[in-house]
Amino acid sequence: MKKLAGGLVLLLLSTMLSSCHAAADTMGLGVVGYNHTDHDIGDFSVNGEAGSYVGKHEEHGEACCVSLPAKFTSGMTVTVTWTDEYNKHPQIRTVPVPPYTPEDSGVFAVHFLRNGDIKVFVTDLVIISNPDGPLKGDEARM
Template sequence: MTKPLYRLSILLLSLLLVSGCMAKESEMLGGPVEGYNHTSAAINRFTVNGAGGPRIGPYGEGGQVCCGSVPRYWRQGLRAIVEWERDPDPRGYGSWPETPFSDAWNKRMEKHRGNYTRHSVTVEIPQYQEAGTIKVHFLPCNQVRVSANNMFVGDPRYPYNYPRKMEDTECPKP
């Protein structure tokens, strides 16, 4: 083998080895999870595909918690499983006469917690061009919507610009 041919062979072999070591673009992306509660209940806790989200008071929004996971590229039939715990009377214990955290108060709180409800639903994630924050909207009638785009709530292109306060009788159409 001649010297130039030998060098060319080494160069081609090196390029082949290096290209095998290059990182492949990841299919899944990590992103923060945030929630929007459009109801009078409190969302004590929630998860999206197992990734936890923050507590959200009535008609409030929760800060971001890291991290959920969504595909880099949207695909038809993309869904999310949302599980949550709901307190239908989040301000009820504020008016109790018992001293907070006393035995009587703790007993009453245990009874109050008995009214919490737990829910689970699978929802579709609307099409996105660029994956971003995983946003969960809790709506009246235990309905939920999830988006995973790189838009902000309030942007006219955002798919779920619901009013901040919705009455429990206002069940959005699926």
């Protein structure tokens, strides 16, 4: 019985260690939605995870979670899906992820812009009006 218990502990430890190694290669980020448009967004998600309702000209607080590589790789994209205010008319778009560093890893911000574009950022600057934020000028206006 002791050998069986010892074997189970060893198996559990090796599983935990291997998942820690995988976790070091990725980072989990809360998702914040910003709706710059004149229409409510019934629901949105990033790579099939997180997101929720975002009213017109509003920010929706952090939802959990999207997983990204800890180190940025050129050409990275995410898939953003969303619906209208009645949770109908689903849409999907592949969006490029701009470069980020480990220091940027506060949240994953999804911006639905008035011109129909969607921009995403890994950022620790969650205040939209921050002059150092990724959106500038009219784009940043809610």
